[in-house]
Amino acid sequence: MQRQRCLPLQSAAFARNYPVPETDPTKPAARFEDLRGILRYVPQFRQRVFVIAIDGALMHQPGFASLLQDVAVLQSLNIEVVLIFGARAQVRYLAGLRGVTLSSDDGMGRTDAATMEVAVDAITRQTSALMADLTALEMPVAVSNALAVHPTGVIDGIDFEFTGRIERVDTETLQVLLKADIIPVLPPLGYDSRGTSLRLNSDAVAVEVAIALRAAKVIFVSEAGLSTPDGARLAQLSVADAREIYRRKDPRHDINLLSKLRYAALACEEGVPRVHIVDGSQDEALLSELFSNEGVGTMIHADDYQQIRPAHSSDIPALLSLMQQSMDDAALVPRTREEIQARIQDFFVLEVDENPIGSVAVHSYEEDGQKIAELACLFVRRSHKNRGHGQKLVAYAEEIARQRGCETLVALSTQAFRFFEEKMGFQVTTPSSLPTPRREKYDKSGRNSKVLRKALR
Incomplete structure (x- = not known):
């Protein structure tokens, strides 16, 4: 028997004034069981x-x-x-x-x-x-x-x-x-x-x-x-x-x-x-x-409880775990712990309440007196997609590139090139727009990625 609460003889009267929504007995109650x-x-x-x-x-x-x-x-x-x-x-x-x-x-x-x-x-x-x-x-x-x-x-x-x-x-x-x-x-x-x-x-x-x-x-x-x-x-x-x-x-x-x-x-x-x-x-x-x-x-x-910050070496295990799905889907180039560590200063992490949910990297090149930046390793955890996090990471990468004095930002994409074109103002260009070291890697990869370019000035 349910114990009567607070006021004597109130149960029926209170229910009339504050009706309880009916529940669907065929629908299992949601449980919060993710202990991890x-x-x-x-x-x-x-x-x-x-x-x-x-x-x-x-x-x-x-x-x-x-x-x-x-x-x-x-x-x-x-x-x-x-x-x-x-x-x-x-x-x-x-x-x-x-x-x-x-x-x-x-x-x-x-x-x-x-x-x-x-x-x-x-x-x-x-x-x-x-x-x-x-x-x-x-x-x-x-x-x-x-x-x-x-x-x-x-x-x-x-x-x-x-x-x-x-x-x-x-x-x-x-x-x-x-x-x-x-x-x-x-x-x-x-x-x-x-x-x-x-x-x-x-x-x-x-x-x-x-x-x-x-x-x-x-x-x-x-x-x-x-x-x-x-x-x-x-x-x-x-x-x-x-x-x-x-x-x-x-x-x-x-x-x-x-x-x-x-x-x-x-x-x-x-x-x-x-x-x-x-x-x-x-x-x-x-x-x-x-x-x-x-x-x-x-x-x-x-x-702002959403924070983009420079990545640290301690972030690498989390980054690899988050990136795994995108790498499995061939959306990202596979990267090892050593490769990320070697360029950790180029990586940035998006956190929500101190938990990493996405990342972007900005690699810088200089060729013929021009500074060019490459936006790389852009990903957002699947559970957080379609909430504007990708746009925030790209905008942040653009600002980092500007701070480094770069005039152009390039990005390579096999599956998300429409996102770069339609939402971030990039234009599809040819591989010749890539700096020479990056062009050599592009040719060797065989991924045939779309090359996108955006002028920063």
Whole structure:
């Protein structure tokens, strides 16, 4: 029998207000079982702080137990987790039972006395239910009052009454819990110096705690995800883009998502490297977002998380592994470890969140007083094709060639010459355009590659 959650006699009524989507029993549930993929990320995440904020409505979904199990997985990997939850759904529900008209339901607007009474009751019951679930999973947890708050006061002539604002985070208390492998749980409530209870917004709590703890990530597990105008997943946003969507109050996204964008931008500007917004109704969304290069949600980043950098000798095994498929398909000339090592200064690696997914090489020649560059060894991992990574690598190679004083960039291709022509502005030319050393190798190879050329000046 499923245990009743948070509010007595609420299961049927809550289901009417927050219906659970039907599932297809003939379709197997997606499982995130690529252990090797997870282990690749573990070294960079170990002993880092992740602040996870879960929307309250998700606590009534069938997948909530699995979500908590995913949190347990993170802790088992020596990731320090702080757990925060929202309560908008619970506050709305209890207000409906009591016939109370809410002054606001999310801890952002004015909270009058009647709304505050409902919020305290709903959040207290919700906290108790969450603690019971976490305890059932044998996860050591503790509810903490680590937030020093004060009343928001008067804004634009409106007294916000029992709405609070975070003044300080008691990081020492939180760090003691984290170092003891205890997960701190922070409800969206705070207490001022007079002992008055104040309603808080859970998104604000998550970000203030993350900034204070210098967290590596904030993960908002939301009721829904962010999408583009055509309905596709919005995979990543810069801080400026997040602020612009919030400023426009994009009607495709409700106030809940807009709030997360607002606070995500603040977090990144204050030093949190990454903020993620994932659709909590998706199975294993939390692990899939964190332990795959492209994720399943939306990542807001302060810097460019896609980085092209010079290759190092330590990259050679990964490069050979990534290139193998292209070499097997005869799209790339076979290269040995020794050949790459001999020209390692010419190779550049494209990373996504510190994982190599592609590469390009730029070889330089000088002939008859002219400097010519060759773009070589261009490849992108198959799982990341058709996402613009190839164009970025070619554009980067062009810039490297210009910095070296080259006037012409050439490329040889047996299968991707249309890409160079149609997307990158190259023109098919003859082998005579190649510098003499490269022309000799071309003739010996017998590959009959197309020769492409692009003027850089």
